[in-house]
Amino acid sequence: MHAPFATMPDRSRGRQVPEEESSFRSPYQRDRDRIIHASAFRRLKHKTQVFVEHEGDNYRTRLTHSIEVGQVGRTIAGALGLNQELTEAVALAHDLGHTPFGHTGEDALHALMEPYGGFDHNAQAIRIVTRLERHYAAFDGLNLTWETLEAIAKHNGPVVGELPWALAECNAEVDLELHTHASAEAQVAALSDDIAYNNHDLHDALRAGLFTDDDLARLPLLDKAYGEVDRLYPGLDPNRRRHEALRRFFGVMVSDVIDTARALLAETGVQSVEEVRALGQPVVKFSDPLWRDLKDIRAFLFTRMYRAPSVMEKRAKVAKVVEALFPYFLDNPLEMPERWHADIAAAEDRTALARIVSDYIAGMTDRFALQQHERLIGVKVEV
Numbered sequence: 001m002h003a004p005f006a007t008m009p010d011r012s013r014g015r016q017v018p019e020e021e022s023s024f025r026s027p028y029q030r031d032r033d034r035i036i037h038a039s040a041f042r043r044l045k046h047k048t049q050v051f052v053e054h055e056g057d058n059y060r061t062r063l064t065h066s067i068e069v070g071q072v073g074r075t076i077a078g079a080l081g082l083n084q085e086l087t088e089a090v091a092l093a094h095d096l097g098h099t100p101f102g103h104t105g106e107d108a109l110h111a112l113m114e115p116y117g118g119f120d121h122n123a124q125a126i127r128i129v130t131r132l133e134r135h136y137a138a139f140d141g142l143n144l145t146w147e148t149l150e151a152i153a154k155h156n157g158p159v160v161g162e163l164p165w166a167l168a169e170c171n172a173e174v175d176l177e178l179h180t181h182a183s184a185e186a187q188v189a190a191l192s193d194d195i196a197y198n199n200h201d202l203h204d205a206l207r208a209g210l211f212t213d214d215d216l217a218r219l220p221l222l223d224k225a226y227g228e229v230d231r232l233y234p235g236l237d238p239n240r241r242r243h244e245a246l247r248r249f250f251g252v253m254v255s256d257v258i259d260t261a262r263a264l265l266a267e268t269g270v271q272s273v274e275e276v277r278a279l280g281q282p283v284v285k286f287s288d289p290l291w292r293d294l295k296d297i298r299a300f301l302f303t304r305m306y307r308a309p310s311v312m313e314k315r316a317k318v319a320k321v322v323e324a325l326f327p328y329f330l331d332n333p334l335e336m337p338e339r340w341h342a343d344i345a346a347a348e349d350r351t352a353l354a355r356i357v358s359d360y361i362a363g364m365t366d367r368f369a370l371q372q373h374e375r376l377i378g379v380k381v382e383v
Contacts (some may be wrong), residue, residue, distance in 0.1 A: 003081030005270045005283075013146035016174055017139040018132075027145045032089035039135075040096045040128045041066075046365035048318075050103035059204050061366060062095050062102075065196060069094065072192035072254060075285075079258045080265070090145075090151040090189040099362045100369040101318040109320040110359060116196040116354035123164035124362055126153055130170050133360060138289065150176045151186030157282065165355075173293050174339025182276040184261075185285035194286075195253045203246055205357040213242055219300060220293035225249045256290045275285045314383045321373045321381055322361060328376055329357045336360050 009026040022030055035041055040344060043065035060068075070091040077087040087213040098121045129152065130141040144152075153159065159178040163171065171178060181187070202222075206210060217226040225248040229241055236244070259367060261284045268283060270276050276283055281320035286294065305311065329336055333344045333353060340360060347353040364372070374380045 001081065002083065003265075005265065005273055005276050006082045007086050007147050007273045008083070009085075015143045017143050019138075019143065028083060028085035028089055028148065031142070031144045031148040032085055032092060034092045034144065035086055035089055035096075035129070036068060038096070038128070038133050038142060039177050040133060040363065041092065043363065043365050044095060044098075047098055047100055048105070048366055049146050059207070060200050064100055065200065066092050066095050068196040068200065069189065069192045072195050073189050074363055075254060076192060076257055076261075080188070080261055080284075082182065082188060084185070086147060086151065087185040087188050087192075089148050090155055091192055093125060093129060093148070093152050094124070094155060094193060095121070095245055096187060096363065097121040097126075099322070100366045101322065101365045102205055104315040104319050105322050105369075108319040109326065112323065112326045113358050114140075114356060116351045116358070117165035119358055119362070120164035120166065121362075122153070122156070123166035123190055124359075126170045127369075128363075129164040131140060132174075132363070138306065146176075146181065147185075148340045149174060151182050151189065154178060154182035155186040155190040157181060157190075166265065171200065177277070181279060181282060182277065183273050184265075184283055186275050187282050188257075188261075191257050191284055191286070194294075195250065195257070198253065199246055199250045201301055202249075202297075202303060203242070204241060205301070205308075210303045210308050210310075213238065215244070215300075215304070216245070220296050221252060221290070222249055222297070225252070232243075253286070253290070253294075256287050257284065259285045260285055317381050318366075318369075319345070321369050323381075324373060324377045325361055326357060327371065329360065330354060373383050 007028075007232070009028055012027050021027065025033070026371065031039065041063070044066060045061055047062040070088045073087040073365040074084045077084045099119075106121050110127040127140075127150065129149070130143055132140075133142050134140050136143065149170070153170075153176050158180055159167065163178070167178075170176070202216060204211065206216070213226070216222045222245065225245040228248060229236065229244040233241070233244065239308050264283045264285070268279060270279060270283065285291075329355065333356070334341065336344070336357070340356060343356050347356060361369070369380055370383070
């Protein structure tokens with residue numbers, strides 16, 4: 001049973017290119033399935049989350065992260081009476097626009113693209129699902145519903161000020177009402193992203209030896225989690241102890257979002273998805289006390305993981321890969337695969353060409369970028 005403020009498939013604003021509806025899938029199930037079958041989604045398996053993809057088989061990649069976000073999103077959406085299929089579609093699509101090497105690759109590509117409009121991974125996700133996936137006979141992209149496009153574009157909140165060029169292009173064709181909040185399903189996907197990485201980044205950094213369980217047991221929220229495990233299971237094997245503590249931390253975050261959202265939805269009295277969009281504030285969020293604790297944990301992660309010397313050393317190396325490939329392809333665009341040549345021939349100026357090069361590099365996996373750097377630049381980068 002859906003809540004009145006859920007996004008209902010029978011009220012969808014439809015697709016840019018009209019299609020006959022499926023007899024056995026809702027529009028949002030169909031969107032989710034198209035995202036799963038997209039080439040860009042498959043490539044996430046070899047893209048960095050924090051550690052470079054090949055550093056260890058047990059570390060998260062963008063693909064495993066996206067699957068975890070989808071699982072959390074379905075759980076929260078189900079508890080709130082929201083549309084689980086739409087939530088999952090957005091969760092699975094939210095990182096499609098990421099470059100190789102995570103935020104390091106994005107920062108490098110944005111700096112290189114600054115003369116040509118910059119680079120933004122959220123806007124690139126929209127570009128992928130509206131233009132760059134080219135498999136269907138009747139349209140470029142995935143021809144997703146308006147609600148899924150809106151949710152991908154606005155899951156982090158209204159987009160105000162100067163728009164990233166890739167988002168502006170899409171919005172000129174399909175008005176996504178960027179000044180409003182998105183549906184509650186999109187808001188759930190955004191919070192599910194936070195929950196997933198807050199949990200798994202701790203786990204991956206522990207595995208990498210960047211800090212210890214004792215370090216975590218001194219942090220807010222985690223102190224209670226480790227304490228409860230030690231009380232219930234004294235002398236537990238260290239790996240099981242860690243897992244039990246982190247799953248409790250995970251559960252606290254999920255429960256907090258559900259409880260806080262239920263209270264906000266009741267307090268605001270919204271009765272439709274339109275009222276959610278027009279409310280002027282999110283209806284899915286962490287409680288203030290938990291958010292304060294999470295800020296302490298994020299500060300710890302920033303210092304001890306994201307800016308750890310070993311991580312920074314690798315970041316510097318992989319940034320140079322992007323910094324070398326971009327000017328190479330800008331000067332030698334026909335070195336790109338043949339499927340890009342028609343776009344290159346149609347490019348009217350250097351900005352258009354740079355954006356094609358950006359699309360190509362952003363779509364690379366970590367390993368392919370390293371291979372191309374060795375082949376074309378003549379230098380093998382060890383990371």
